[in-house]
Amino acid sequence: MNDNNVERIMLDDKEIILIPTAHISKRSAEQVKEVIEEEKPDSVCVELDKQRFNSIDKEDKWSEMDIFQVIKEKKSLLLLVNLIISSFQSRMAEKLGIKAGQEMMQAIESAQETESELVLADRNIQITFKRVWRGLGLFEKMKLVFQIITMLFVDEEISEDDLEALKSNDSLNIILAEMGENFPGIKRYLLDERDQYLSHKIKNAPGKKVVAVLGAAHLPGVKKELYNQQNLNKLNEIPPEVKWTKIFSWGIPLFFILLIIYSFFSNVQTGIEVSKTWIIWNGSLSALGVIIARGHIITILTAFLVAPLSSLNPALAAGWFAGLMEAYLRKPQVKDFQSLSEGITLKTLWTNKVTKILLIVILANLGSVIGTTVAGANILRILF
DSSP, X not given: OOOTTOEEEEETTEEEEEEEEOTTOHHHXXXXXXXXXXXXXXXXXXXXXXXXXXXXXXXXXXXXXXXXXXHXXXXXXXXXXXXXXXXXXXXXXXXXXXXXXXXXXXXHHHHHHTTOEEEEOSOOHHHHHHHHHHHSOHHHHHHHHHHHHHTTTOOOOOOHHHHHHHTSHHHHHHHHHHHHHHOHHHIIIIIIHHHHHHHHHHHTSSSSEEEEEEEGGGHHHHHHHTTSOOOHHHHTOOOOOOHHHHHHHHHHHHHHHHHXXXXXXXXXXXXXXXXXXXXXXXXXXXXXXXXXXXXXXXXXXXXXXXXXXXXXXXTOOHHHHHHHHHHHHTOOOHHHHHHGGGOOOTTHHHHSHHHHXXXXXXXXXXXXXXXXXXXXXXXXXXXX
């Protein structure tokens, strides 16, 4: 058996075999098959949650998506991020002649063949993303979004030897140290917490012999956490919104509402000028976001009309209305959803109806936020 990088740990009376993998590596998939079929473990743990397990081997998984529901549940940004990351992995995997996540598919198949119990060991992806997003400061959020956007432009060559080198302990320690220094919040929520979650699931898997298939980046943390106690309830909690965020999100609109009312009491003409400033800047910049996303003319008009009102109510967002209008006017077809499985590029963001709708939601909201800032500055200038 080729056990290079494979870790064997005895924990009380249980033998745990950790297989560190690269999600786009053919060798990783081959090693997973070899180890599971030779060891015939009682349990096979995979770095998947139920949602990803249900979709990992479905070619048409995107065709079941309800774009209207995505917008209503405020998941447009989350979905677009997921699509960009999946597309990046798919492009890299295609160059190596393998499907992204093939090692997890192989683990599932080998578990069935050896009659091992399959354990979905990862935390729910929705919980992970929510903890990441709510746990990061504004600067780290901006850095994270920037890093994800750059994935659309990456088209470098990578070899199996490069992937194997990255899986070595020295390389992993260097990468993780750099990640901890540059993105401490992201490392905490995306890596360290999941190391704890994975460790708990692995050491509590049924049987005396357990094989765990996990991304190489999780290996150092999982090895350490196997000897610690974890609280899954705490790891599954959704952090509440920071109080100052709520105060800020409601306080700013209330402040501008009072300013607009005050302007009319002060002078009707000033009130009209202030109202026009608010409507024009909010509506125009939100509509500009839709124009950049190449939305329908009616969608552009929707953003223009809704933004000045939605900016005064944090429970609403211009992008939601614009996205729903675009989805109604240009209903995505089956082929649009199916093409998502082939990955997305900078070009297809604007040509695929699904990604265009997501882009409209995000850019219309961004335009409205900028419009609020510019309008607010101009109103203060007019009044004071």
